[in-house]
Amino acid sequence: MTKNKYYVVWKGRKTGIFDNWDECKAQVDEFPDAQHKAFKTLRMAEDAYKGNSQDYIGKEIFESELSQEQLNLIGKPVLESISVDGACDSVSGVAEYQGVDTQSRKRLFYQGPFGDGTNNIVEFLAIVHALAYCKQKNLSLPIYSDSVNAINWVHDKEARTKHSQSKRNEHLFELLERAVRWLKENEYPNKILKWETKAWGENPADFGRK
Secondary structure (H helix, E strand, C coil), X not given: CCCCCEEEEEECCCCEEECCHHHHHHHXXXXXXXXXXXXXXXXXXXXXXXXXXHHCCXXXXXXCCCCHHHHHHHCCCCCCCEEEEEEEXXXXXXXXXXXXXXXXXXXXXXXXXXXXXXXXHHHHHHHHHHHHHHHHCCCCCCEEECCHHHHHHHHHCCCCCCXXXXXXXXXXXXXXXXXXXXXXXXXXXXXXXXXXXXXXXXXXXCCCCC
C-alpha cells in the first residue's frame, strides 16, 4: 500500500501542511511564485513548515528507512546520470512520464498526458525514451528508474503488460510497440540502474503526486 505524503505550502492561496496532492495543488496551481514541497513523514513536514522554504526546495530531504550499515553498502547514486519516472492517476488512468538530469533536476524530456495507462507502461516508455535520447546525443550516462518491472521489461525487450487496449490508449500502445522494436533493433552502452528510494529519497524525476 502506498504511504501518504505530506505537502508543505509556504506560499500559496493558503499556507500550511496538506495530506494529499489535490489540496496542495489547489493552493499553488497558477499562484505566482508558489513555494511547496512534498515530505515522506508528518514530522518532516512540520519541521520544514517552521523553517525557511529555501532550506528545503530543490534539496534532498528525507528520513532513511535503512541502517547506516545498509546505507554504506548501497552507496550513493551516480549524479552524472539521467533519472526517469512515470505517473498514472489511479482513478482517471491518465498517465505521463519524464526524464531529468539527476544532479540538476533539469527536465530533459516529457511525454503525456496519455489516456487509460498504467505506471508500468509509462515507466517502461520512460527508460526506452532515455536510451534513445542518449543514443541520439552519443551519451553513455547511466539511467535510473525506481521500477523493477520496467527495468526487467527493458532487459527482456518485452512489454509484459496485462492492461487491455482501448480507443483511449491506442496511441500509448503504439508507443509500446515502437519502444519494443527500438530495443530489438538497437544496442546501447548505458547501464540501467535501480534508484534506491529508501536510501536516497525520491527519484529526482518523481512527479510528487503519490
